[in-house]
Amino acid sequence: METSKSSDVKKTPKGDVVLGETKSSPVTEIESSTNVHTSDSVPAAPKNVSKRLWEKFKLLEKRTDEATKHSREKRIKELQKKVLTKVTEEIQDDAGKVILQKYDVKFGPSIKDSPRKQQVDKTGSCTSGDNEDQWNEVKELLDVNQHLEVGTGLHRDKTELEKKIDEAVNRGDIQTAEELSDRLANRQFGKKISDAVEARDYLKRKKIEDDSVKQKKKKKLHWGFQEKERWETKGNM
Secondary structure, eight states, X not given: OOXXXXXOEEEOTTSOEEEOOOEEOHHHHHHHHHHHXXXXXXXXXXTTOOHHHHHHHHHHHHHHHHHTOSOHHHHHHHHHHHHHHHHHHHXXXXXXXXXXXXXXXXXXXXXXXXXXXXXXXXXXXXXXXXXXXXHHHHHTTTTTTGGGSTTOTTTSOOOHHHHHHHHHHHHXXXXXXXXXXXXXXXXXXXXXXXXXXXXXXXHHHHHHHHHHHHHXXXXXXXXXXXXXXXXXXXXXX
């Protein structure tokens, strides 16, 4: 019976015996390469798991890996194009647009050609420090309407975007579901920014009105004596 491996025996001039390199037969090489390929491509199924269910599981795992392979930067660029119209409709204030531009939320030519933008280009009065101050003012008011959303999640009707997310999840289209989820998150964040800017403007107007009311009030003179009230006079005793 022939062996799959053969070795060469050599003798040195001193009489020592040296074994040469072993040579594998073609049949053994083919078998080993086949075993490596099968073990790398399809792992063995665990115990008490049928082969059909294991193959189905590996197929779903492969589809999930392919769906989530897209890079984060590419997804953000695609979402910015889709959410641009919605955010532009909700945020009309130039200050809010400047704050969003700081976080790479790009607007169309409306902000570029706006009078505020032209004034900034001419005078250079709006600096990074001003943007930071504006962001700090708005950041404190991001959750200004949070108390209105408590206890309404179970009773309110789902939006069209939320229904599309549920349909994508039921179909198993994970990539579409993630894109729609990111769109929903961007829409909610844009709504928070809009509400925060509106609340900031309201507080500023309220402060100006309160200051004007205080200025209209007459100042009391500080006399050396205090005049008695009517009920303290002798005639009413």
